[in-house]
Amino acid sequence: xxxxxxxxxxxxxxxxxxxxxxxxxxxxxxxxxxxxxxxxxxxxxxxxxxxxxxxxxxxxxxxxxxxxxxxxxxxxxxxxxxxxxxxxxxxxxxxxxxxxxxxxxxxxxxxxxxxxxxxxxxxxxxxxxxxxxxxxxxxxxxxxxxxxxxxxxxxxxxxxxxxxxxxxxxxxxxxxxxxxxxxxxxxxxxxxxxxxxxxxxxxxxxxxxxxxxxxxxxxxxxxxxxxxxxxxxxxxxxxxxxxxxxxxxxxxx
Numbered sequence: 001x002x003x004x005x006x007x008x009x010x011x012x013x014x015x016x017x018x019x020x021x022x023x024x025x026x027x028x029x030x031x032x033x034x035x036x037x038x039x040x041x042x043x044x045x046x047x048x049x050x051x052x053x054x055x056x057x058x059x060x061x062x063x064x065x066x067x068x069x070x071x072x073x074x075x076x077x078x079x080x081x082x083x084x085x086x087x088x089x090x091x092x093x094x095x096x097x098x099x100x101x102x103x104x105x106x107x108x109x110x111x112x113x114x115x116x117x118x119x120x121x122x123x124x125x126x127x128x129x130x131x132x133x134x135x136x137x138x139x140x141x142x143x144x145x146x147x148x149x150x151x152x153x154x155x156x157x158x159x160x161x162x163x164x165x166x167x168x169x170x171x172x173x174x175x176x177x178x179x180x181x182x183x184x185x186x187x188x189x190x191x192x193x194x195x196x197x198x199x200x201x202x203x204x205x206x207x208x209x210x211x212x213x214x215x216x217x218x219x220x221x222x223x224x225x226x227x228x229x230x231x232x233x234x235x236x237x238x239x240x241x242x243x244x245x246x247x248x249x250x251x252x253x
Contacts, residue, residue, distance in 0.1 A: 012058040019054070019091040024193065026185055027051045031058070035183040039137075039176055040162035041218050043189040048162040052133045053084035055160070056113055057092075059131045065110030066130035067155075071148070073139045075117040078103065081135050082115035118144050128155045137161035137172040145171040165220045173220055189216035 008014045013028035023031065030038065030051055042048040056068045070085070072078040082103055089098070089105065096108035103115040116123055118140050129151040134140055152159060163172055175182060189195045195216075204212045213219040 008058070009062045012055065012062075015054050015058050015088065015092075016051075019088050021050070023051070024187075026187055030185060031055055033183065036156070036158050037182045038158070038160040039172070039179070039182045039184045040160065040187075041176060041185070042162065042164065042187040043192055043195070043216050043218060044164055045195060046187045046189075046192050047194075048187075049081050049135055050084055052135070052160055052162060053081060054088050056085050056131060056133060057088040059158075060105075060107055060111035060113055061094075061109070063111075063130055064107070066112075067126065067128055068111070068113045068131040068133070069123070069126060069129055069148075069151075070113065070115040070133050070135065071118050071123065071140070071144070072115075072135040073118045075103075077136055078115040078117050081133070082113075085113055085115075123148055123151075126151055128157075130155060130157045132157060132159045134159070134161040135163070137163040138166035138170055139163070140171070142171045165214045165218060167214075168220045168222060176220075186218055188218050 005018075008018065012031040013023050015031070016023045016027065024047065027047060027050075030040070031054060040048045040052075056070065059066050059068055070078055070081050072081060079102065082105075085105065086100075098108065099106040105113040107113075114126075118134075123144070124147065132148060132151060134145070134148075137145075149159070151157070161172055161175070165173070167173070176184065189200055190197075200216060203216060207215065210221055214221055
């Protein structure tokens with residue numbers, strides 16, 4: 001903990017001010033939250049990755065020694081999020097030199113921030129995670145999501161999944177529909193003060209309704225190759241219907 005920055009320790013939203021940024025109300029709310037599970041459904045350019053990068057730095061500084069993992073569908077995306085982490089850390093001009101590589105930052109206080117591409121092979125073996133950030137979560141494979149949740153079992157750490165929609169599929173859509181145990185934030189382009197109405201009108205004309213509604217209005221739309229609508233499939237599900245044939249695993253029919 002930095003004794004000279006007690007105000008930042010008590011109010012994590014101030015870490016953005018240290019980097020010359022003024023957080024939107026929802027960004028400040030997320031940074032101040034003590035919740036363990038967060039879903040961020042936000043328009044492009046809302047500042048969701050910037051906010052989580054700031055939170056990663058705060059956790060590393062004030063809850064040391066902390067392990068923070070940044071996951072994205074690809075290494076390139078993980079690198080972009082990691083660069084934002086470095087921008088925040090460097091803006092603080094702290095004493096002591098951290099150990100740094102292209103995807104790893106280890107602070108003098110023992111905290112580590114590691115960016116990883118979203119594959120099971122790259123993330124298995126980590127434990128005691130203080131903060132787990134999943135960027136572009138709607139595009140992350142379900143198998144990866146289910147394999148990383150146990151990392152928080154002992155540490156009691158936090159998980160934040162952030163994304164724009166990508167069809168009515170995947171773990172993020174499922175969790176967003178149920179919202180069981182999650183704190184949720186939804187920010188459309190019209191709620192972002194940095195996106196002008198004129199730009200949105202142009203984008204709606206150029207992209208068409210399907211892409212515009214997902215990228216900017218945070219609406220889950222049916223995938224273009226989907227035969228049956230998601231709502232129809234859900235409506236067809238029933239626990240009251242008994243199966244025609246009993247299934248016995250391991251038995252020869």
